[in-house]
Amino acid sequence: MNKILSETNNHLIVFSDLDGSLLDHDSYDWQAARPALEIIRDRDIPLVLVSSKTIAELDAYRAQLELRHPVVAENGAAMHIPDDYFPRSATFSSGAMRRAQLQLAYTEVKMANAFNCEAFYELGVAGIMRATGLTEQQAIHANERSASEPILWLDSDDRAAQFEQQMNVRGLRCIRGGRFLHLMGDTGKAAVVRELMDAYARKWPGKALTSVSLGDGPNDLGMLAMTDIAVIIPGKHEHRMNLQTENRILRPASPGPVGWNEAMLAVLTEQKYDGGE
Numbered sequence: 001m002n003k004i005l006s007e008t009n010n011h012l013i014v015f016s017d018l019d020g021s022l023l024d025h026d027s028y029d030w031q032a033a034r035p036a037l038e039i040i041r042d043r044d045i046p047l048v049l050v051s052s053k054t055i056a057e058l059d060a061y062r063a064q065l066e067l068r069h070p071v072v073a074e075n076g077a078a079m080h081i082p083d084d085y086f087p088r089s090a091t092f093s094s095g096a097m098r099r100a101q102l103q104l105a106y107t108e109v110k111m112a113n114a115f116n117c118e119a120f121y122e123l124g125v126a127g128i129m130r131a132t133g134l135t136e137q138q139a140i141h142a143n144e145r146s147a148s149e150p151i152l153w154l155d156s157d158d159r160a161a162q163f164e165q166q167m168n169v170r171g172l173r174c175i176r177g178g179r180f181l182h183l184m185g186d187t188g189k190a191a192v193v194r195e196l197m198d199a200y201a202r203k204w205p206g207k208a209l210t211s212v213s214l215g216d217g218p219n220d221l222g223m224l225a226m227t228d229i230a231v232i233i234p235g236k237h238e239h240r241m242n243l244q245t246e247n248r249i250l251r252p253a254s255p256g257p258v259g260w261n262e263a264m265l266a267v268l269t270e271q272k273y274d275g276g277e
């Protein structure tokens with residue numbers, strides 16, 4: 001870290017979705033974001049991955065990207081924080097619910113309504129491979145979940161709304177992503193990002209913190225509304241990304257890691273943020 005940067009009092013913290021944001025939607029490649037990633041690493045700026053993937057799936061990306069920061073998995077239902085990363089006074093009150101409890105509620109509602117759907121645990125590794133195109137090892141990692149259950153939805157949209165409503169009555173949430181519904185407890189990316197911001201404030205008391213988040217999907221909107229700067233990456237979906245926030249919004253023109261790089265370079269070059277350590 002150079003001297004000028006280390007004298008700044010402005011710490012940047014980056015929260016990023018993976019699929020369709022830092023990772024290309026189709027190839028899962030992130031190389032196009034390398035210029036911005038190198039600056040982030042050189043300045044020791046925290047980059048927190050916030051994904052629907054599992055901890056096991058995120059491990060590979062943490063290693064590739066050489067990250068030593070927390071990762072948020074399963075849409076906020078699971079998290080890994082490196083040892084001694086935050087002071088002990090930082091606490092996390094997760095609304096996560098154990099996977100076994102989710103499966104119980106799911107089975108009850110499915111049986112009572114004869115919904116046409118298959119949860120990950122019903123599909124098994126072979127079924128997950130068929131439904132997703134993942135390799136066997138990838139399917140095993142995708143199935144290593146602690147607090148969420150993906151459900152392959154084979155019924156109508158109306159029936160999906162009914163299913164979601166019945167889960168809400170039970171205090172559970174459904175997040176829609178592609179062909180899968182993700183069943184989880186009352187938590188989400190936004191709730192976890194807010195708690196992490198509080199934890200960073202305890203880690204660096206008296207420092208000015210600026211947060212930026214990047215995402216491409218409807219399940220990122222809560223997180224995007226939570227940070228000082230929101231980067232809306234163009235997504236490969238039909239949903240309008242309507243963000244209700246007073247905060248600054250950047251909308252790069254390119255999807256995936258190209259847009260990610262473009263927006264982060266703009267943020268990184270205009271102010272002398274650093275990471276704090």
Ligand SMILES: [Mg+2]
Pocket residue numbers: 017018019020021215216217
């Ligand atoms: Mg995404």
